[in-house]
Amino acid sequence: MMAAPSPLGRLLRAFSWPELRHHGLRHATAVLAVTLGVALAFSVQLINSSALSEFSSAVRSVNGQADLTLRAASGGFAEALYARVAAHPQVALASPVVEVRTRARRPGQNPAQAVSLQILGLDTLVAAPLAPSLMPRQAPQTEVPAKEAGADDGRFTLLQPDAVSLNAAARRTLGVQAGDVIEVQAGLRWQRLRVVGTVSAGGAALGVMDIAGAQQVFAQFGRLQRLDLKLVDGARPADVRTALDLPPGVSADASEDAGERVSNVSRAYRVNLTVLALVALFTGAFLVFSILSLSVAKRQQQFALLGVLGLGARERLQLVLAESALIGVVGSALGLALGTGLAAAALRLLAGDLGGGYFPGIAPTLQWSPGAAALYGGLGIVAALAGGWLPARAAQRLAPAQALKGLGELGGAGRSAWIGPGLLIAGTGMALLPPVGGVPLWAYLAVAAILMGGIACVPAAVGAMLGALPAPRHPAALLAVERARRMRHTATVAIAGVVASLSLSVALTVMVASFRESVTQWLDVVLPADLYARTATSSDHTDTLNLGPALLDGIRALPGVRRAEGVRVVDLRLDPAQPAIALIARPLADPARDLPLVGQAWPSRALQPGEVGAWVSEAMVDLYGARPGTRLLLPLRAGQPPVATRVLGVWRDYARQQGAVVLTESDYQRLTDDRALNDLALWLSPEARTDVLQTRIRALASQQGLDGALLEFAEPRQIREVTLRIFDRSFAVTYWLQAVAIGIGLFGTAASFSAQVLARRKEFGLLGHLGFTRRQILATVAGEGAALTGVGALLGLGLGVAVSVVLVHVVNPQSFHWTMDLMLPGWRLAALCASVVAAGTLTAWLAGRAAAGHDAVMAVKEDW
Structure with a gap:
């Protein structure tokens, strides 16, 4: 048998809940504020965690199940290292990999319609145990035209130098299937490949070729980008690193480190985005504060009457806090549901990138997290309780006799005067x-x-x-x-x-x-400069999409060109735990004019004979301690000792968060023998017309056997x-x-x-x-x-x-x-x-x- 409600309980229902129902619109607005804050923060968390998880899964799929991965600090390394590493007694299996990033299209498409494509060249005879998701599965013979299949019966189709197998993302992006032909970009040329199979690896668009074919198509003869190692049972990776005695410029790290590197570099972006989303929750707490302040003010006489009838100050405090908690619970529940929907829509429409560019080509699926839901739901309740605390204290301090006469005031004095200045100082x-x-x-x-x-x-x-x-x-x-x-x-x-x-x-x-x-x-x-040229959208693909020095020499001789300079950009790994930095080689007649320098520069006259000067971006100072006057070791070529450079100055770079180093063109070419170029800067004569000059440059490229349509021009x-x-x-x-x-x-x-x-x-x-x-x-x-x-x-x-x-x-x-x-x-x-x-x-x-x-x-x- 249920106990009869107490008189105080009947009074609470008579005075409080009808008031809440009567002013439901205002309370619904407070609920909406909490809902919006929780939804934004929770959706950002779901999007980031789903994208990062999907990216890490794709990296593991591409990198396989290797215990160690050997990589060069810049470019690749000589494949002679493969034979020595494979023969080591602690290495059970070594899989050589050619890894390039290029662009692909269907034949006849405009170069602007080409999409990014990662190509892996594998030795399928040894790679299968390490990377089963990268193993090509040949399409049914009926899907490969006989005239293109070759003289064999199809058993060696996957090993042909022009054969490629695509994952689902690549087939979907390119709109092709087994038996079709695609073109991939190598420098200023298109190379034709036949789609002969599929691979099950997820993630961004990916193609797998035989390693010999990849070296031939992308001019990587005698070069490898990585070695995937499976160690013998009981071998410790740290001991194997030491025992291999790797040449300078080659490092060994775990395959999952790539996902951790992206997580590290994107952490600040993800945290800032989450904090920005929590702004709505922060302001929502003030709205709860205002709504409950209004509610308490309107019910002063009701609270006073309840006080006269036995409702103490503590109970009045608890009553208002219960209202704020109810707002927080309802708002958080609705916010979690709305945030889940927003995250699902964003992942479908924005592919999880959120504008940061940290997860290119990833189309993650929503991964709902109970822990994150509990965290952000709790934050919504805490925000509502924080907003309701002062109104609850006002109800607690209410003087019933004065309130019954309508003399009560909202708020009041008595707050410590030092709290505000103390918080500002803190x-x-x-x-x-x-x-x-x-x-x-x-x-x-x-x-x-x-x-x-x-x-x-x-x-x-x-x-x-x-x-x-x-x-x-x-x-x-x-x-x-x-x-x-x-x-x-x-x-x-x-x-x-x-x-x-x-x-x-x-x-x-x-x-x-x-x-x-x-x-x-x-x-x-x-x-x-007046005009810039590069291979179309090549800024992120520095390995295979570059220009030759012959084209630059020809451009300098064209009428209307006063001056032409080339820029070489390569990736350089200084720390396995950090993403690769950008090494930029360009002419520097006057660094103070050519670079946006910040701070005090180191005088170049202080360089020792034969010492190389370098200019670093601000990120290099924070990540690597490369302050002006310090020495910075740059592993420019695998197999050779790092080059000791002296940091001469720091420049501002908004394009590369991971850091960048600038060397003079002459120093870089002398140290590396690399004369390839990524970008061209052209200064024109006053009478020169840019459209006419662009036509001449494309014609010059065609005369050199290149595809001039792959050149992209832009004015400042x-x-x-x-x-x-x-x-x-x-x-x-x-x-x-x-x-x-x-x-x-x-x-x-x-x-x-x-x-x-x-x-x-x-x-x-x-x-x-x-x-x-x-x-x-x-x-x-x-x-x-x-x-x-x-x-x-x-x-x-x-x-x-x-x-x-x-x-x-x-x-x-x-x-x-x-x-x-x-x-x-x-x-x-x-x-x-x-x-x-x-x-x-x-x-x-x-x-x-x-x-x-x-x-x-x-x-x-x-x-x-």
């Missing part, structure tokens, strides 16, 4: 701390401390700023300013959301504007426009988040003003009895709103600039290893602050309309 100190594991954890905490400290300083700032104003002569204006100043502790409730959302919006605006302006200035320095203006368009598209989400944050902040302001005017009905009634018209009362309320939101806008502007300093000078260098110049877009910030003040004034006026009518005048009788 935030400044945390911003000076180094990153934790490559993630600017302390910087994020510094931003949170600065924001919370600034919000805690709102009462003091309101008192100081409004106290400094001259006393207005108009009675309504004087009443508005004096009341806003004397009741400044209620300002924390009214404008906390505005301060938080505006400061975040200002910080994001300043950070994006600073980044964009820095990128623009950087482009002006790194694009000095075009490169700049494309770069900035990509930049703006990448940061479009920040503008949306700014709008969401401002909207949440203004809604919170409206709710807070509504709460205050409801508690002031008797005050408005008294003003009416004293002769104030309804219009004057509304003007007073609007003046209070203008005063408070004006102070909030100034405080939000100051906090936003402070946060932007942390983002620009701490978060970005620690996350991505590049610096930028701080730029304050004055007119945009002024417009942002003015719009917030105008909207705050309007919301205060609208909130006062309901409390300034006949009911307010009649409310004075409640004290009679």
Whole structure:
């Protein structure tokens, strides 16, 4: 038999739950804020984890099940190493691999329609135990035309030099099947290959060839890119590394290290994206705060009556916290469901890349994580409880006797004056701390401390700023300013959301504007020529898609060309735990003019005879300690000792997060004998026409037996426009988040003003009895709103600039290893602050309309 509900329980149901149902729209808005924050953060987590897991799985599939993988620091190594390693007693099996990245198309397609394709050349007789997913499966003989199958009966089709087997991603991307012909790019030539089979490896587009055919097609005679080793039972990889006595420039690492390297370099991007998504949850906590403040203000007399009937202060606290917890639970549950849907849609539409470029060609499937769901669901509940804490404390401190007479006030004094300045000082100190594991954890905490400290300083700032104003002569204006100043502790409730959302919006605006302006200035320095040429989209494929020196010599002789320079870019591995850096060889007549140098340079005259000078990007300083004046060892050629270089200066590079080193063209060619080129920079005569010159260069390439259509030309203006368009598209989400944050902040302001005017009905009634018209009362309320939101806008502007300093000078260098110049877009910030003040004034006026009518005048009788 169930016990009858207590009188107190009946009162709770009579007074609390009908109120919640009556104001369900406001509470639904708070639930929506929590839902949005949890959904964004959880979807980003699911997308990142799914993409990283899929990428790691694809890497393991491509790399096979080797115990060790031998790779050269740059390019490949001589295949003579294969025989020595395979004969080692601790090596059970050694599989040689030719690994190149190229572009492929169907015959006759435009070069712009070619897609990226990774080609692996394997010795299938030894690779099967190590990489079963890479073993080609020959298509049925009926799918291979007899005239193309050769004289054999099909058993050796897979071993023919022009045969390739494609995985599902490659077949889907190219739109081909077994029996079709594709063309792959090698330099400025197309090479035809026959699709004769399939491979089961997942991941990006992949093709597998016989190793001899791959060496022939891509001119890799006598070269290998890697050796996959299976060790004998009981052999320890560390001992085998030492016993192999590998030549300089060749390293041995585990196959799964490739996935870890991508995880390391993408960690900062993923964490920053998650923190950005949590901004909605952070501002949502302030909306919960405003909604529950309004709810508590509207129910002051109900809480007072419950207090008289036996509901203690602790129970009132628990009741409001239970409401906030309910908001958090419902919002988190809906957010997890919405986040799952957003992640599934993003993985299907964006392929898990999210604009960062860390997982190219990966089409991951959604991998739902119960642990992540529990974490972000818990964060939603914590955010709701944090937002409901101050309203719950206000309900706890309520004096029942005064509240029954309508004399209660929302908020109150008594907060420690040192909390705000203390948080600001702590935030400044945390911003000076180094990153934790490559993630600017302390910087994020510094931003949170600065924001919370600034919000805690709102009462003091309101008192100081409004106290400094001259006393207005108009009675309504004087009443508005004096009341806003004397009741400044209620300002924390009214404008906390505005301060938080505006400061975040200002910080994001300043950070994006600073980044964009820095990128623009950087482009002006790194694009000095009149015309640039390269193999089509070859910037990420430096091994096989390059130009020969003969073409450059011919271009220099063309009419209209004043000067022509070539640039060679190769990948160089300095640390097995880090991604490869970019080694750039180019003419450097004046490094101070040709490179966007930062900081103090090392004088080149200090170089010792025969010593090589190098200029490094900012990432090299953070990742490898390559400061000006230090020595940097570069393993330029496998089998030869690393070249000792002296760092002469540091330059700004927004294109390569992993780091880059620049050598003069003469030093690089002398040390490597590599004369291939990736990009051409052309300075033209004033009378030269770029379209005519492009036609001549393509004709020159055709005369040399090359395909001139594979050359891609661009003027600096075009490169700049494309770069900035990509930049703006990448940061479009920040503008949306700014709008969401401002909207949440203004809604919170409206709710807070509504709460205050409801508690002031008797005050408005008294003003009416004293002769104030309804219009004057509304003007007073609007003046209070203008005063408070004006102070909030100034405080939000100051906090936003402070946060932007942390983002620009701490978060970005620690996350991505590049610096930028701080730029304050004055007119945009002024417009942002003015719009917030105008909207705050309007919301205060609208909130006062309901409390300034006949009911307010009649409310004075409640004290009679």
